[in-house]
Amino acid sequence: MIDKNPDSQITGRKGWPLAQRVGHIEPFHVMALLARARELEAAGRSIVHMEIGEPDFATPESIRKAGAQAIERGETFYTPALGLPALRQAIAAFYRSRYGVTVAPERIIVTPGASGALLLATSALINPGDEVLLADPGYPANRHFVRLMDGVPVGIAVGPDSNYQLRSEHLQQHWGIRSKAALLATPSNPTGTLIEPDELCAMAHFAAARGGALIVDEIYHGLVYDGAAQTALALREDVFVINSFSKYFNMTGWRLGWLVAPERYVDAIDRIAQNVFLAASTPAQHAALAAFEPETLALLDARRDEFRVRRDFLLPALRAIGFGVPQQPQGAFYIYANSAALAPDSFVFARELLEQAGVAITPGIDFGAHAAHEHLRFAYTCPVDVLREGVARIARFLKP
Numbered sequence: 001m002i003d004k005n006p007d008s009q010i011t012g013r014k015g016w017p018l019a020q021r022v023g024h025i026e027p028f029h030v031m032a033l034l035a036r037a038r039e040l041e042a043a044g045r046s047i048v049h050m051e052i053g054e055p056d057f058a059t060p061e062s063i064r065k066a067g068a069q070a071i072e073r074g075e076t077f078y079t080p081a082l083g084l085p086a087l088r089q090a091i092a093a094f095y096r097s098r099y100g101v102t103v104a105p106e107r108i109i110v111t112p113g114a115s116g117a118l119l120l121a122t123s124a125l126i127n128p129g130d131e132v133l134l135a136d137p138g139y140p141a142n143r144h145f146v147r148l149m150d151g152v153p154v155g156i157a158v159g160p161d162s163n164y165q166l167r168s169e170h171l172q173q174h175w176g177i178r179s180k181a182a183l184l185a186t187p188s189n190p191t192g193t194l195i196e197p198d199e200l201c202a203m204a205h206f207a208a209a210r211g212g213a214l215i216v217d218e219i220y221h222g223l224v225y226d227g228a229a230q231t232a233l234a235l236r237e238d239v240f241v242i243n244s245f246s247k248y249f250n251m252t253g254w255r256l257g258w259l260v261a262p263e264r265y266v267d268a269i270d271r272i273a274q275n276v277f278l279a280a281s282t283p284a285q286h287a288a289l290a291a292f293e294p295e296t297l298a299l300l301d302a303r304r305d306e307f308r309v310r311r312d313f314l315l316p317a318l319r320a321i322g323f324g325v326p327q328q329p330q331g332a333f334y335i336y337a338n339s340a341a342l343a344p345d346s347f348v349f350a351r352e353l354l355e356q357a358g359v360a361i362t363p364g365i366d367f368g369a370h371a372a373h374e375h376l377r378f379a380y381t382c383p384v385d386v387l388r389e390g391v392a393r394i395a396r397f398l399k400p
């Protein structure tokens with residue numbers, strides 16, 4: 001039925017209905033940069049891509065085959081909204097074998113990517129006007145998920161002194177009467193830095209003591225290079241943990257992730273999932289069952305080791321040409337570099353670098369407001385030879 005009441009619609013600038021919340025949703029600036037890079041490539045230019053936030057490795061063959069076989073078998077119907085029971089069990093078994101942590105499969109909700117998990121967690125927790133504490137810089141979509149729930153994202157400036165992460169003292173300082181949750185990512189996008197387990201524990205305790213929630217995005221967990229990361233699930237049962245098949249499992253395009261929620265939330269989240277997306281992709285869920293086979297995990301670990309080699313090349317190379325990276329990033333595939341000594345504005349710098357030197361990198365403004373114009377994110381999602389060429393081009397651009 002068409003609602004004829006004009007007051008029930010929000011009017012967009014040109015007189016067509018557009019919800020006010022959309023005004024808060026910014027694009028990923030890197031998308032425009034990527035589109036321009038593709039344009040230049042189509043015109044015959046060589047571009048080094050250090051802006052792309054996904055692994056350059058194709059999904060392992062065992063996973064691709066399992067997906068293709070599922071389609072051949074006719075596994076094309078909806079699964080339960082919470083996910084294929086066998087996959088929820090496989091994820092629980094993965095927590096046991098990788099982390100030594102017991103997680104009941106009933107608490108695991110399979111989602112369309114970590115993005116689907118973020119949508120479920122924020123919609124289950126946030127009322128209009130509720131505040132959610134976030135690190136600035138941080139993954140840009142997080143503040144937009146909060147906005148979509150008509151909540152208020154509270155970006156907290158973080159820097160090298162806290163390893164570019166929130167700490168319990170930040171929560172103590174910024175938690176107010178409208179605060180409902182803190183949303184963290186470890187390792188972080190864009191900085192690749194980790195939160196120490198005792199800090200995670202202190203923050204979870206702090207939020208719980210105030211009737212709030214801690215949401216921990218562990219999407220880059222399989223990609224940690226210095227020691228092993230411990231899941232927040234090992235620390236407390238009442239945290240919300242987000243993860244995905246996108247990054248460590250090299251499955252970005254399959255759109256599959258998961259959320260581990262406290263048991264008392266599962267029924268509410270089931271109802272939201274049923275209504276919002278019915279279920280994650282069925283062939284993708286069958287494919288993901290092969291992700292936990294020992295040979296597949298061995299291949300993925302070898303690819304993780306390749307990412308470590310790239311980080312160990314790129315970090316000193318960037319420092320040598322004048323970028324500031326005070327903390328060694330321990331995970332993900334990103335280096336968040338301070339460019340203040342080299343250029344007054346990183347956004348302008350990124351554009352010029354693409355046009356003049358053929359290197360694409362992501363400007364800091366994609367990740368928040370704090371010192372954003374002094375930072376750039378380099379993704380090492382291409383082989384060392386390509387990274388070497390990228391660094392050489394940047395060096396020539398800086399000192400022609």
Ligand SMILES: Cc1ncc(COP(=O)(O)O)c(C=O)c1O
Nearest residue numbers: 113114115139185189244246257
């Ligand atoms: C920190 C973080 N969380 C979530 C996502 C979304 O990932 P997915 O592909 O699993 O939806 C990304 C993607 O880059 C990310 O960097």
